[in-house]
Amino acid sequence: MRRDDLVDLNAFLAVAQERSFTRAAARLGVSQSALSHTVRRLETRLGVRLLSRTTRSVAPTEAGERLVAKLGPAFDEIEGQLSALGELRERPAGTIRITATQQSAEALLWPAVRRLMADYPEVKVEISVDAGFRDIVAERFDAGVRLSERVAADMIAVRIGPDLRMAAVASPDYFARHPAPVTPQDLAAHVCINLRLSTLGDLYAWELDREDQHLRLRVDGQFTSNHVPMILRAARAGFGIAFLPDHHVEDDIASGRLVRVLEDWCPPFAGYHLYYPSRRQPTPAFALLLDLLREGARE
Known part of the structure; x- marks a missing residue:
């Protein structure tokens, strides 16, 4: 294989993964016109169309999809082996890319990243802060941070945070107008504040557990948001009961701005985990960050 073949294949893979010549050109550090010429040259040499282009989108053809399925793991393996050569250096180097939620990035990632x-x-x-669940392989992240139940089975997951609990809360003004719920079934008679999930676009079903009872409830109310601070504003203003991780509301509960209910239906659950592909060889820099995160979790 000629050296130009590797360059052309890498260019095609970037466009296929980004679904955009503009984003792929920025990722590779080349001009869009040069990248387009490179991909056309590869298609001409192979005698098959690899990308379907319209004015609004770029997507791999069937032949392109087959090539992506083979090239992606191969280039990841090459990149991993090159990164592993860093072990021969005196000091670790390179770039670590991680996707995380805002709370986990600020509370768990940043202290370790700062030391590193x-x-x-x-x-x-x-660090890319995003509430949605990202495909770290396709988007070329080294790792992600999410709650344990959202980590795919083919990933290595390392716990980096403490247990979490959910909290059902509303303002004293709201409970002055509505009797506090005693059981989850009582929520049907209440105004609730919904959380719109960023990944799927669906509304979050409230998960309530006690002993052998496991409930997933759909609630209704006047206000919905995909942004936790907005949900907190609505709850403080008396627009219903919100259901959020307790670290978001502990200050409001302590100050009396919010009142907690159904506490016995909100047991602890495993908190944030850092996850990464099981087949990818961690670089020395990533291994150092992993050690710092584990140390922080122990502390």
């Missing part, structure tokens, strides 16, 4: 960058100036870290 201070001790190893040649290590670069990029």
Whole structure:
């Protein structure tokens, strides 16, 4: 295989993964016109169309999908082996890309990342804050941070945070107008504040557990948001009962701005985990970050 073949294949893979010549060109650090020429040259040499182009989108053809399925793992393996050569260096280097929720990024990732960058100036870290569940392989992240039940089975998951609990809360003003619910079934008579899931676009079903009873309830109300601070504003203003992780509401409960109900239906559950592909060889820099996160979890 000629060296140009690898360059052309890598260019095609970037466009197929990004579904955009513009984003792929930015990722590769080349002009859009040069990238388009490279892909056309590859299609001409192979004698098959690899990408379907319209004015609004770019997508792999059937032949392109087959090539992506083979190229993706192969290039990941090459990249992993090149990164592993960093073990021969005196000091770790390279870039670590992680996707995480805002709360986990600020409370769990940042303390470890700060120590890593201070001790190893040649290590670069990029944190993408996003509430949605990202495909870390397709989007070329080294790892992600999410709750344990949302981690795919083919990933290695490392616990980096404490147990969490959900909390059903509303303002004293709301409960002055509505009797506090005693059982989950009482929520049917209440105004509730819904959380719109960023990943699927669906409304979050409230999960309530006690002993051998496991309930998933759909609630109704006047206000819905995919943004936790907005849900908190609505709850404080008396627009219904909200259901959020307790670290978001503990200050409001302590100050009396919000009142907690159904506490015996909200047991602890496993908190945030860092996950990464089981087949990917961790780089020395990533291994250092993993050790720092484990240390933080123990503390």
